[in-house]
Amino acid sequence: MDERHQKILEILDEEKSVDIHYLKQVLAVSEPTIRNDLRFLESENKLQRIHGGAIQLPKTKEVSYSQRAVVRQSEKERIGRAAREFIQKGETVFLDAGSTIMALAEQLPSGFEFNAVTAALHIALEAGKHPNVSVHLVGGMLRSSLQELIGPKAIQGIREVHAHKVFLSISGVDLAKGITENHVFSAEVKKAMVESADQVILLADSSKMGKVYFADVLPLTEVDVIITDSGISPEFHQSLLDMGVEVIIA
CATH class of the missing domain: 3.40.50.1360 (Rossmann fold)
Incomplete structure (x- = not known):
């Protein structure tokens, strides 16, 4: 993963869901680039794409x-x-x-x-x-x-x-x-x-x-x-x- 992918995951970790327009503004890249990023991250099992954006995958409770x-x-x-x-x-x-x-x-x-x-x-x-x-x-x-x-x-x-x-x-x-x-x-x-x-x-x-x-x-x-x-x-x-x-x- 590159730095932009990591930033998307960090935003998801805080917000739980993101939309494409917000990511365009924050990352200063085009909409097709964001869509490709989300598609890649979903293929890597890092998030779930939804209409207009993505949501965080459910997290299992961490074992101490x-x-x-x-x-x-x-x-x-x-x-x-x-x-x-x-x-x-x-x-x-x-x-x-x-x-x-x-x-x-x-x-x-x-x-x-x-x-x-x-x-x-x-x-x-x-x-x-x-x-x-x-x-x-x-x-x-x-x-x-x-x-x-x-x-x-x-x-x-x-x-x-x-x-x-x-x-x-x-x-x-x-x-x-x-x-x-x-x-x-x-x-x-x-x-x-x-x-x-x-x-x-x-x-x-x-x-x-x-x-x-x-x-x-x-x-x-x-x-x-x-x-x-x-x-x-x-x-x-x-x-x-x-x-x-x-x-x-x-």
């Missing part, structure tokens, strides 16, 4: 971190254990928000020193329990449901860091749509981490496979490794391999 933490707990613990093997001495790594990343934070390696950078309060506190880990928390506006810092300050802080690896949590993994997230501001934080890291390691239990959510994060071709559980279907597993993604079953 405490609720997510107890779902598929054993799978997440195994995924976290497998993920820690990728961390090497002296590296700088990004740790995303979410319960699967928490499973990694609880099991970080202890035999050497390294840096962990995160935008999540609970991840920073857990990683800080390991005396060999130097924890860096970026600033920003608090998204309380995931205890995550978001917004321009968070993104700026992330962009000032070069990381060897990013350990990413996500809402959905789809072969066609790629990696998607249910919250646009969290998606922006994830994108910034991906752009500032050499290697992208996705931690996603098998329930995330085949799911598509509101905000794009990155295509599967930009993911280096996916760590998941044995619930992934053989067909989905093989499709990921065919796309050049390394898949580890924890």
Whole structure:
């Protein structure tokens, strides 16, 4: 999506519905351009077109971190254990928000020193329990449901860091749509981490496979490794391999 598409979605997020004439004035483009934008965004499952404009798609109620933490707990613990093997001495790594990343934070390696950078309060506190880990928390506006810092300050802080690896949590993994997230501001934080890291390691239990959510994060071709559980279907597993993604079953 380009900047104009993102602006349309931001307006929809505030107003819940928009008409074409209003968008023409705000974005200073022609009516055919707006119609093409709305048509594209509808094809991407971002909105619903109506006569003369568009409306926001219904949103599902966001699940809190405490609720997510107890779902598929054993799978997440195994995924976290497998993920820690990728961390090497002296590296700088990004740790995303979410319960699967928490499973990694609880099991970080202890035999050497390294840096962990995160935008999540609970991840920073857990990683800080390991005396060999130097924890860096970026600033920003608090998204309380995931205890995550978001917004321009968070993104700026992330962009000032070069990381060897990013350990990413996500809402959905789809072969066609790629990696998607249910919250646009969290998606922006994830994108910034991906752009500032050499290697992208996705931690996603098998329930995330085949799911598509509101905000794009990155295509599967930009993911280096996916760590998941044995619930992934053989067909989905093989499709990921065919796309050049390394898949580890924890």
